[in-house]
Every structure is written in structure tokens, then in C-alpha cells.
Amino acid sequence: MTALKQALAEAYASAPADDVIVDTLEIRHPSFVDDNGPTAIRICRDRVDFQARLEPSAPMHPGALVTFLACPFDFTLPGIEEGRVPQLQIKVDNVDREITAAIESAYQQHAPIEVTYRPYLVSDTSGPQMDPPVTMVLTHIVVNVFVITGTATLNDVHNWPFPNRTYSATSFPGLTR
Template sequence: MADYSQALKEAYASNPVEQVILDTLEIYHPAFVDDDGHPAPARVVRAYEDLFAVLELDAPMNPGQQVRFVAMAFDFVLPGFEEGKTPELKITLDNVGRELVGYLEAAASDPKQVTVIYRPYLISDLSGPQMDPPITMLVTGVSVDVFQVQISASLDDVNNWAFPHRLYQPEEFPGLVR
């Protein structure tokens, strides 16, 4: 379960004028590459200007580095955690450029899943996300039209996870084989 920082909890509770909460999304897939062939996730911030912020130390790409989040109009609904339901994140990206559509088209022909990471930042502290760990989900559906991209993402089917979650394999535990 993700844990909000104390500063973010205070910002949500008291809503001070100088504490702006910046919502960011990182969308990545092995097929997302730049012109040089290097991995290039799509990073966006719900703001009017681009954001340069530091990622967490265990981020899947560019850990602990300052990265650019491109300003974009988007809306999202964070996943609820209700009994018997798989948590789902709903994202709507408006006025999407060709770059992101090209990424999604490249991912459509690859069997690996697209991952979405939600990270909130405070404008007063861009040294790391204000949630530990950030919410990481797998994309389950995408629809694209002329005006927007809609993405649905969810956790793995947590309701059907085995307990204990670790699988005991003979390669790691030779005592299992007689």
C-alpha cells in the first residue's frame, strides 16, 4: 500500500495556497524508444508548464535522477480499494500528440504490457515523489480518438494471488524433489 508523505497529507488537509500538488504519470513499455533507440517513457504532468523533478531511488527507469514531465491536460480517477473488486485507474489524456500515439501503436504489436506509474509532487519539494511507493499499474485497455486517449489500468488480479505469494521451486529449494 502506498504511503503519502506528511507534507502531502498536510497539503490535502489544509490546502495552503503556496502548496500546489502536481500529479504526474509515467507510461512505459519496452517498445517506447527515442530516435537513438534508447528506452524513453512518456512522462506527463497535469500543469501549464513542464516539470523537472527527481524520481524515487527504485524507479524502473532513471532512478534517483531529475527527469522532465511534459505539461499536458489530463484527468484521472485514482483506484479505489473495495472488497471483491480489482483496483482500477482511469486516465483521460486530452490533445495527445503523435509521439504518444506512436508509442501506443508500437506497444499494441508487442505482447508485453504497458505500465503506468502515478506520482504526486509538491511544488515546494521536487526532490522526490510524495508517495512511497508510487502507484504502479498495468494497462488493461486503451481507446484513442481524434481528441483524447483513454487508458484503464489495474493491479494484477490481487483477489486471485496465491498466499503465500512466493512460489517454492525445486531449482531454489532442492529439498522439494525426492
């Protein structure tokens, strides 16, 4: 279960003028590589680039100090509604040509494009203020010259088995007589 840190919960509740919440997105795909190997597209909803430390359990570069590029984007966090798969709506404006090309190339491949949402406080860049961060799979993408829009969902949570362990005689010998 995702939990907000106390500092972020207070910032949402009181909206202090001296502490700003910086929303970030990390987009990952196996085709995203640079000179150092696998990489991710990291953007922040701000006017200047933002440096912050990733959580120790991050799927790529855990615990590393990374730079989120300033990029205008909007999003709607997933709601909690009975009978519906949670969806994260994303809209990225004035997209850089390199990002557009990377997203178009990744979408044509069969590997999933993962998106992680992390909120940070300007006063605390030691890690995201949500633990664990929300990670979803980008399912529907529309790319044009001016904007990228997409919908990210969890991996079909309605078809996850519950309980998620299969009880068999090999893993639980006490089941056989």
C-alpha cells in the first residue's frame, strides 16, 4: 500500500508558502539506452530542472541522485473506484523531439512502457514523499507535434489471483498424505 510521508501530508493539508511540491514522472522502457546503458526519461512539473534522490527500491538506479528535466505536463492520479482498474492520465506539452522519438519507438515494440509518479518536497530531496511510488504501465499513447497523451494502468488487477500463492505439494509437503 502506498503511504504519504507526514511532511507531504502536511504540505497538502496546509499548503505552506515556503515548501513546494514537485511532481515527477519517470518513463522506462528497455529501448531507452544512452552511452552508460539503460536509462529512463525523467521529467518534473517545474520551470527548472530538479535534482533528487530515488528511493532504495527504485527499479532503475536505486538510491541515486538523478536529474528530472523541466517539462510542462499534467496528470490525473488514479482514483479508487469499485470495479474499475485505476488509471493515471498523462499529458506532456511541448515535447522535446528526442523524447517524442523515444516514446514512438518504444510504443511500437512489445515490451511494456512503465511510468512511475514520485512527489518530492523542495525542502527534502532525499527521497520521494510517497513510499512506494505509484508505478503503472502506459497502455494508450497518442503522440503529435505538440503533445503526448497517455493512459497508464495497473497490470489488470482484476485478474490477479487471490491468494497470490499457489499451494502445491512441492512447495507445501504437508498437503500430501
